[in-house]
Amino acid sequence: MPLRVEVRRTMARANFYLQKARPVFLRYGLGVVCVAAALGLGLLTQHYGFRDVALPLFLFAVAITAWFAGPGPAALAVVLSIGFFDYFFTEPLYTFYVSRSEIPYLIVFVAFASLVAWFSAVRRRVERDLSQARDRLQAEVKERSEQASLLNLTHDTIFVRNMDFVISYWNRGAQELYGWAAQEAIGKRSDQLLRTIFPAPLDDIHAELLRVGRWEGELKRTKADGTAVVVASRWALRRDEQERPVAILETNNDITERKRREEEIRGLNEELAKRSKELEATNKELEAFAYSVSHDLRAPLRHMAGYAELLQKKVASLLDDKSHRYMTMILESAKRMGNLIDDLLTFSRIGRAETQMTSVSLDQLVKEVLAELRQETHGRDITWKISALPACHGDRSMLRVVLVNLLSNAVKFTSRQPQTKIEIGSADGNKDEIVVFVKDNGAGFDMKYVKKLFGVFQRLHQSDAFEGTGIGLATVQRIIHRHGGEVRAEGVVDQGATFYFSVPKF
Amino acid sequence: MDLLGRILMVEDDPKDVELTLTALEEYNLANEVVVTHDGEEALDYLYSRGKFKTRNSDNPAVILLDLKLPKVDGLEVLQKIKSDEKLKIIPVVVLTSSHEEKDMVASYKLGVNAYVVKPVDFHEFVNAIRELGVFWAIINQAPPGSVRK
Numbered sequence: 001m002p003l004r005v006e007v008r009r010t011m012a013r014a015n016f017y018l019q020k021a022r023p024v025f026l027r028y029g030l031g032v033v034c035v036a037a038a039l040g041l042g043l044l045t046q047h048y049g050f051r052d053v054a055l056p057l058f059l060f061a062v063a064i065t066a067w068f069a070g071p072g073p074a075a076l077a078v079v080l081s082i083g084f085f086d087y088f089f090t091e092p093l094y095t096f097y098v099s100r101s102e103i104p105y106l107i108v109f110v111a112f113a114s115l116v117a118w119f120s121a122v123r124r125r126v127e128r129d130l131s132q133a134r135d136r137l138q139a140e141v142k143e144r145s146e147q148a149s150l151l152n153l154t155h156d157t158i159f160v161r162n163m164d165f166v167i168s169y170w171n172r173g174a175q176e177l178y179g180w181a182a183q184e185a186i187g188k189r190s191d192q193l194l195r196t197i198f199p200a201p202l203d204d205i206h207a208e209l210l211r212v213g214r215w216e217g218e219l220k221r222t223k224a225d226g227t228a229v230v231v232a233s234r235w236a237l238r239r240d241e242q243e244r245p246v247a248i249l250e251t252n253n254d255i256t257e258r259k260r261r262e263e264e265i266r267g268l269n270e271e272l273a274k275r276s277k278e279l280e281a282t283n284k285e286l287e288a289f290a291y292s293v294s295h296d297l298r299a300p301l302r303h304m305a306g307y308a309e310l311l312q313k314k315v316a317s318l319l320d321d322k323s324h325r326y327m328t329m330i331l332e333s334a335k336r337m338g339n340l341i342d343d344l345l346t347f348s349r350i351g352r353a354e355t356q357m358t359s360v361s362l363d364q365l366v367k368e369v370l371a372e373l374r375q376e377t378h379g380r381d382i383t384w385k386i387s388a389l390p391a392c393h394g395d396r397s398m399l400r401v402v403l404v405n406l407l408s409n410a411v412k413f414t415s416r417q418p419q420t421k422i423e424i425g426s427a428d429g430n431k432d433e434i435v436v437f438v439k440d441n442g443a444g445f446d447m448k449y450v451k452k453l454f455g456v457f458q459r460l461h462q463s464d465a466f467e468g469t470g471i472g473l474a475t476v477q478r479i480i481h482r483h484g485g486e487v488r489a490e491g492v493v494d495q496g497a498t499f500y501f502s503v504p505k506f
Numbered sequence: 507m508d509l510l511g512r513i514l515m516v517e518d519d520p521k522d523v524e525l526t527l528t529a530l531e532e533y534n535l536a537n538e539v540v541v542t543h544d545g546e547e548a549l550d551y552l553y554s555r556g557k558f559k560t561r562n563s564d565n566p567a568v569i570l571l572d573l574k575l576p577k578v579d580g581l582e583v584l585q586k587i588k589s590d591e592k593l594k595i596i597p598v599v600v601l602t603s604s605h606e607e608k609d610m611v612a613s614y615k616l617g618v619n620a621y622v623v624k625p626v627d628f629h630e631f632v633n634a635i636r637e638l639g640v641f642w643a644i645i646n647q648a649p650p651g652s653v654r655k
Binding site (some may be wrong): 181290291294295296298299301302303304306307308309310332334335337338339342345349353 | 512516519522525528573574602603604605606607613625626628629631
């Protein structure tokens with residue numbers, strides 16, 4: 001700041017404080033002192049022979065008093081000056097008597113002194129107003145520039161433009177996002193500079209902005225380097241004192257990446273929906289296929305078996321042993337195929353059916369299954385060792401299939417043992433699941449084939465040794481997997497096998 | 507032997523018809539069997555219309571109903587029968603090739619009286635048919651209004 005201005009400012013401030021803040025007696029004292037000083041100086045100059053210096057000196061004292069102490073002390077100074085001047089400097093000296101010839105002189109003096117006092121008072125007031133206005137202005141400028149630098153600090157993109165899109169402010173965030181420097185952007189039209197594509201007709205947007213003072217939406221824009229960018233833009237309208245819209249503050253956030261991800265997610269969702277539709281269709285087809293298999297494949301089989309049986313009955317007496325055996329083979333094969341179809345359908349149904357999870361009493365289920373197997377166990381010497389089993393959480397009818405398969409396997413593969421022992425119990429599980437095992441002393445299996453045990457159509461025994469379709473254990477595994485559990489088996493050839501499965505605890 | 511009730515058989519497969527009749531014949535149950543070959547024909551019979559216009563309007567003692575039928579399928583026939591005041595008292599036995607649980611549940615929901623899956627083994631098939639015939643056509647007291655001979 002220039003020194004001159006600084007000095008003036010200091011003077012004005014001193015003046016202001018003196019008038020405002022100093023007590024009254026000081027201000028009047030100043031008037032008295034000034035006038036006394038003028039008197040002293042006047043007497044001194046007169047003593048050395050200078051003439052007519054006193055009057056300007058008194059005027060000077062009045063002016064100083066008016067300037068620094070205000071109108072009241074100035075009036076006092078005028079009165080004192082007249083008194084002293086009359087007493088000490090006009091003929092006859094040392095009296096207050098005023099001769100006629102001196103009267104105009106004194107009137108002119110009073111008028112001139114009053115004018116000086118008035119001028120200085122006016123001058124002082126103007127000066128004070130000006131300095132106040134300047135202080136206000138300076139405070140405002142300081143605040144504004146602080147705000148502007150704060151706006152520059154933020155990462156958000158902020159710029160201000162007028163109603164015709166002409167940019168008047170452009171922060172650092174804007175420069176970083178759009179690649180245009182402030183000096184390049186200011187004065188340009190934002191819609192042209194950024195090649196803005198609006199989401200709605202501009203008239204509609206402006207109508208909303210004027211109505212509520214705000215607008216927000218997504219804008220597609222182009223950066224300085226030509227890359228496209230999507231921003232979430234918020235506009236705030238600024239009005240002047242007459243409520244006329246003058247400027248729009250735009251805050252932008254780059255949402256290009258988010259939009260891209262949203263787009264990606266939408267794409268993935270669509271793909272997923274398509275896939276799941278396809279899957280549903282496939283499932284339906286599979287269901288229709290299974291349905292048709294269960295109906296249409298079994299019917300001709302039944303007919304084959306039926307007519308073969310009828311034929312056998314009719315020509316029984318004519319057939320030799322070999323032909324009888326052929327007939328028997330036909331019938332057995334038909335029956336076996338019927339079982340295969342049934343088992344396969346059960347297996348495929350497990351994959352499709354909804355599970356209905358409830359608390360299942362395994363003790364009760366074992367009892368039921370044993371009753372079901374009575375026909376197969378009839379006439380056999382079997383020692384059952386059945387321990388108490390805890391309740392589990394599962395689909396009752398599916399778990400029943402598991403137990404039927406495991407127990408009938410145990411019964412089947414011990415059929416060549418003179419003394420059969422079958423044990424059902426629970427092994428140590430963990431806190432979430434229980435492990436059930438079925439142990440027999442039957443044909444067992446070689447542990448090196450254990451992996452094949454649970455595959456569909458995998459059999460570890462020749463079919464004439466033990467009947468079976470090779471689907472039972474695959475079904476068991478599928479059911480247990482659907483319960484979130486595991487199956488495993490241990491076995492030694494001719495010494496028996498143990499099957500374990502885990503199911504969730506209730 | 508008690509009076510023999512009339513059996514209405516609804517079966518589109520001629521081989522199944524023949525085998526079933528053979529099984530029934532073996533136990534002298536085949537005399538009063540009426541065979542219809544699809545759902546529409548079965549309903550025509552029950553409502554005495556179409557080619558059965560002139561028949562005695564008595565109800566059969568039991569209906570042996572296949573599920574997979576041309577035109578009107580077995581479940582639809584069952585639904586018609588069980589929602590008709592006059593017909594719903596007739597015992598209906600579904601006799602089907604399929605183990606399909608869905609069909610069984612649907613049949614029971616519609617009020618079927620028995621659900622039998624035809625066994626592949628002919629012996630078992632004959633036994634099943636015989637037991638059905640004996641039970642429904644002889645032992646069971648048919649509802650009033652059904653034919654007895």
